[in-house]
Amino acid sequence: MKTNIQEIKDLSIGFKSQKGKQISILRNITTNIRKGETVGIVGESGSGKSTLALAMMGYIKHGLFTTGGECLFKSQNLLSLNNKELEDIRGRKIAMIPQNAGQALTPNLKIGYQIEEALRLHTDYSKTEREQKISELLNQVRLPSPKIMALRYPHELSGGQQQRVAVAMALAGNPELLLLDEPTTGLDVTTQAHVLELLKDIAKDTGTSMVYVSHDLGAIAQVCDRVIVMYAGEIVLEGPVRKILKEPIHPYTYGLLNSIPKLSLAGLPDSMPGSQPQPGNIENGCSFYDRCNFSNEKCKTQVPELEYLSEMDTSVRCFNHSEFISKTSEQKTKNHSQKEITIDEILDLKDVSISYAKQGIIDQFLNKVTDTNPTVKDINININKGETIALVGESGSGKSTILKSIAGLLKTKDGHIKFNKEKLLSSDLKKRNSDDLRSIQLIFQNPDESLNPNHTVEQILSQPLKLYFGLTGSKLKSSIAELLEKVRLGAFYMSRYPRQLSGGEKQRIAVARAFAARPDIILCDEVTSALDVSVQAAVLDLLQKLKEELGTTYVFVSHDLAVVKAISDRVAVLYQGRLCEIGPSKDVYQFPSHPYTEVLIGAVLEPDPDIKPKLVAEDIVEEKPPEIGCSFQGRCPRIIGDKCKNETPPWQFGDNGNAIRCHIDIEKLKIQQS
């Protein structure tokens, strides 16, 4: 048995509420991190996973305090050390890779300086040796031209590059334990897969122990040896990664795994009812009792202990785990009624291009169009009534830009958007009439920002009802109650403010507000990206049900290919503001497909340690689409030469019904990709 590098004994961390009550965020955590091992800590937001990771460095956030237990790093309790002693351990023995490197790098200091600082603090290198080492480190994290990179400021790098710099900085002190706090959340799929690959290589080469904190079971499956599942500040399940992900013997993990949409399965995943209890709201009994489908009387009154099952090398906190052992985790999905979409066009985007370039005063005066290479170009999409069409692509692919144009928030440069076959939608919002505005509604990514924090739910929902239908008094009230019922919330939510709601509830209110206008089309901009997986499944389910009930058309923007597959009828894949592929969703996910679609599908991380991502293209970030030729020429793994660089590729049609914009003959693509 390997020696432990860190031992956490009975650790509890909490804060004092305004009433002076002590509220726990972490409750009696006991676990070990072994030498050379990568441990994943999984949980939804608010489960205490980040607090635990920070405690492993002896860092407790302002306002929190330890209420018991210890964090032993090589039998030294980090929580009882003073700042001076901690400075010698942090960065040198234990290093942290933060969640959002863009915000975790000091903005006024150059990359090179920030890495050198770590070297100066934690190594005995001379100045020249340090400079040498900076280049080495930047090389090790696969950043191009390290010499130039070192002179850059953090904001001059892309998200993936910033994350790599953070990795380099953490490696500078040659630590024995690396803590990673959601290191790939917020990165594009291909970038995420590459960063994970890098971390795995580093773990293998240096033998560093790693603690990987994430809500993303897909990422955990790729890098971890062992997994700790946290719920409401407790460890509920702990064991080898294969056991946890393939035979989850705790009902929470079981439900969590089932709520993740997967590429290999069609249809919407099962959703878990309810949400995680707030700290301090945990009554007697099991903290998962409210949401558990397998609970009994005992669970309500008694708190289950973490029980170690030696035959599985797994610890579990559940009275009924033995019932689970026999159960195979076969995922059920609800097949949404794949009703045939009749060709009944509701929205027609023709030759749409959108430019962010500002016209100079003189050009404006001469009415001259200067931008020959707009952000979004040549978009042709017809959308049928009652259909869900998804726009997929990485950041910078122009998917949200197109959505804003349909909504009228951004002017188009060329082309037109036609509504209901005959009506041209003005690209100027002010020229659209009230009915046009009513027919197209938008749901935003982050309900925290899209709901006015000073309005009650009633005020939020009454606005569209007053504006479009002139409702007042009891009619208004009953309509609001009806809307709330539609999104599965009770009428008592009316008097609540957004801050009194959970993430999922807030997004339901945002959905209700969009439906209040009785729109024909709803534009969904990454509506589930800010939500936890178990909540995401419920919101997707709600959207699907509302659509079946009301026949609404969705334009669904997402970067998550699995989510898109679960909810959409048709998919349009975008790269750098140009369409690459469009077709029925079941066919887009099959080959032959556009090389970019292939890259995207390959990079998806499934929550299964045996399914590895296929990394076929570099994750370079292109600032601008190429002026001529194929938009994907810079990264295409199947590029066939000058033709791709000079000629705009033609549309080709596969036998499945999907259309691909590529120079390679579709039959050849089929052979290459099979």
Added chain:
Amino acid sequence: MFFLIFKRFVLGLITLFIVSLITFIGVEILPGDACTSYLEREAFGEALAACVKRLGLDVPAYERYLSWAFNVIQGDFGYSLSGQMQINEVLGPRVKNSLVLASAAIIIGIPLALILGIITALWRDRMPDIIISTVAIFSMTIPEFISATLLILIVAIWLEWLPGIVIVPTDVTFFELLPNIILPVIAIAMIMTAHMARMVRSSVIQVMASDYIQMAILKGVPYWKMVFKHVLPNALLPAINVVALTIAWLLGGVVVTEVVFNYPGLGRLVIESISNRDLPVVQALGIILASIYVSINFIADLLTLMLNPRLKTLQTRK
């Protein structure tokens, strides 16, 4: 970057032009004109005619504006009515006095505000913060005419340490002025320092709570090193604009304090020339105060642009 600076500069000039128009039009649409308001009851017959002739009020307004603006550009504001002397001569010593007062307040106030702001932020919610913040809030909320009067009462009347009001000719030398300005400077600096210290405090606290400071701590950067390298450069950047506004406010004459202490600065000149209905001086002051604001803000923008790497590279890249 150069283009941006140039744009700022041109915008500043346009602002000044508009201010000059507004002051000119404002004076123009007042009932009566410079002569009637100056001569008051004697404003009839020959005296009025002579005055109108002397000030050139018989030519059309736009011509007067043009010749006035042309002279202003050359630095000539014309004649004041009351003293019948050149406005430049009236302004000169006043500007100097205001500068002395403002510089003294700036030299004492700004470093003090920075130090207090940083101390309160770093010792947040502990004794140093509680004491300093309480004092700061007090000196912010007490109106300056009360604090100034109290200062006079305690220091000048009870203790008899310093002169209570400034009774010196307008054109005294610097050293003669010095003992006189101590009390006004204290009165001004109290308010100014309190305001800026609070600003610096919240800015430092905000930066201390940021992800990159947590990262610096977790990287093992020693505390004071972290404060000077990671916290302050980022926290003090937004303070530049506040400092600039404060300086402009000081230079523009702290009207109330100057009146209470009878200090011969620009602020008191504003009050005097308004009550004397000396319209040419009011016009000249309008332009001068506007130029002070515009140029100080321009300098602050330049500084921010130079010190913030984010803005610097954004502009050069384009």
